[in-house]
Amino acid sequence: MKRIALTATTDLSFDQRMQRIAAALAEGGYDVWLIGRALPHSPPLQPAPWHQVRLPCRHHKGKLFYLEYNWKLWRLLRQLEWDAIAAADLDTLLPAALVASAKRIPLVFDAHEHFTEVPEVVDRPLVRWLWERVARFGIPRARLAYTVGPRLAEVLGRTYGRPFEVVRNVPVYDERLPVRTRPPEPPFVILYQGALNEGRGLECAIEAMALLPDAFELWLAGEGDLSAALRQMAAASPAAARIRFLGRLQPAVLRKLTPEAWLGLNLLENKGLSYYYSLANKAFDYIHAGVPALHPDFPEYRQLVSEHGTGLLVERLDPALLARTVEELARQPERWQAMHHRCLELRRRLCWQHEAEHLRALYARLWA
The missing domain is CATH 3.40.50.2000 (Glycogen Phosphorylase B;)
Known part of the structure; x- marks a missing residue:
C-alpha cells in the first residue's frame, strides 16, 4: 500500500x-x-x-x-x-x-x-x-x-x-441533506460562511444591513483576522440586533445550518489575482443546500451564474447596491424559487x- x-x-x-x-x-x-x-x-x-x-x-x-x-x-x-x-x-x-x-x-x-x-x-x-x-x-x-x-x-x-x-x-452529494421544501418567510437569513478576513466584503454586508428592513438578518459563520473589528462594527450598527456571529462551525453543523438561509454571500474585493480568479467552495456549498447566492462579477462566478442561474452578481462592493439587490430579489419570490430549484438540480453534476x-x-x- x-x-x-x-x-x-x-x-x-x-x-x-x-x-x-x-x-x-x-x-x-x-x-x-x-x-x-x-x-x-x-x-x-x-x-x-x-x-x-x-x-x-x-x-x-x-x-x-x-x-x-x-x-x-x-x-x-x-x-x-x-x-x-x-x-x-x-x-x-x-x-x-x-x-x-x-x-x-x-x-x-x-x-x-x-x-x-x-x-x-x-x-x-x-x-x-x-x-x-x-x-x-x-x-x-x-x-x-x-x-x-x-x-x-x-x-x-x-x-x-x-x-x-x-x-x-x-461538496459530496448527499440526498439526505435537508433542503427547504417551502418558500421562505421572514426573517430572510443572509448567510456568510468562511473566514472573517480582509477582502471578503464583510464590512459592506454589515453596512448594507442598516439599509435593509427588519425582515432581513445577517448570519456570519466563521472566524478570522477581522473577527474583533467586525463584531465592533456590527455592535455599533443600527441593525445590530439582526447581525449574528455564529463562530467557527464544524462542517457537519454547517451543512445542516446552510439550508436555513434565504441567500448566501460570497463577496470578494478585487485585491489580487487570487480572488479575481477564485472559485470558492462556499459557492458550491450554497448550491448543494439549495440556497441562491450573491457573487462578485468575476470570471468564474460570472460563468457559474450565466450557465446555471443559481445566483446573482454584483458589479462592485457598495452597501446601497447590495441592499437594493437583496430587496429586489425579495420582491420576486418566483425568481428566488427558480434559482432554488436550479441549485437542487445541479447538485448531482457538481x-x-x-x-x-x-x-x-x-x-x-x-x-x-
Whole structure:
C-alpha cells in the first residue's frame, strides 16, 4: 500500500477540502497521512479511515508561525517513509519539496489559491518576494499540480510554466441533506460562511444591513483576522440586533445550518489575482443546500451564474447596491424559487463523487 502525506497549515477539523481529498485517496487504497496544525481551541479530531496528525506550535500567526511549523513539518516528513508528498499551498511546499527531493519520491502541489496574490500578501513586497521564491523553487519540482478552477489553472500554468490540473472544491452529494421544501418567510437569513478576513466584503454586508428592513438578518459563520473589528462594527450598527456571529462551525453543523438561509454571500474585493480568479467552495456549498447566492462579477462566478442561474452578481462592493439587490430579489419570490430549484438540480453534476474519481486517476499516474 502506497503511503501519501498530505500537508496543510489548517486546523484539520475545519478544512473540508483536505478532508475530502484524504477520504478520496483512502477509498482508492492509499495509506493517507493528513498533517495539519494544532490550535489552542482545536476540537478533538473525529475518527477517520486515514491518519491525522496535528503539529503543535508556540506561535500561531506571522513569520514565527511559518518558520516553526515548516521546521516541525520538515522533521516529521524526514523521519517517515513516503511514496509521495502532497503540499497544500505554498506555506507547506518548502519542507515537502526538500524531503521529496531527498527521498526521490513524487511531489504533488495542491494550490487552493494564488498564494502570492491574496490580499494579505499582495501589498507586502518583501513577504510576496519570499513566497514567490518558495513557489519558484517548489512548483517546478512537482510531478503533479492541481488547483480549484480552470481560470486559476490557466493563470498558474502561465506563471510557473507547467500544467495545472483542476480538482474543484465541491461538496459530496448527499440526498439526505435537508433542503427547504417551502418558500421562505421572514426573517430572510443572509448567510456568510468562511473566514472573517480582509477582502471578503464583510464590512459592506454589515453596512448594507442598516439599509435593509427588519425582515432581513445577517448570519456570519466563521472566524478570522477581522473577527474583533467586525463584531465592533456590527455592535455599533443600527441593525445590530439582526447581525449574528455564529463562530467557527464544524462542517457537519454547517451543512445542516446552510439550508436555513434565504441567500448566501460570497463577496470578494478585487485585491489580487487570487480572488479575481477564485472559485470558492462556499459557492458550491450554497448550491448543494439549495440556497441562491450573491457573487462578485468575476470570471468564474460570472460563468457559474450565466450557465446555471443559481445566483446573482454584483458589479462592485457598495452597501446601497447590495441592499437594493437583496430587496429586489425579495420582491420576486418566483425568481428566488427558480434559482432554488436550479441549485437542487445541479447538485448531482457538481459534486465530489466526480472530482474524487478524477483525483484518484491523477494520483495513479504518479507511479505509472
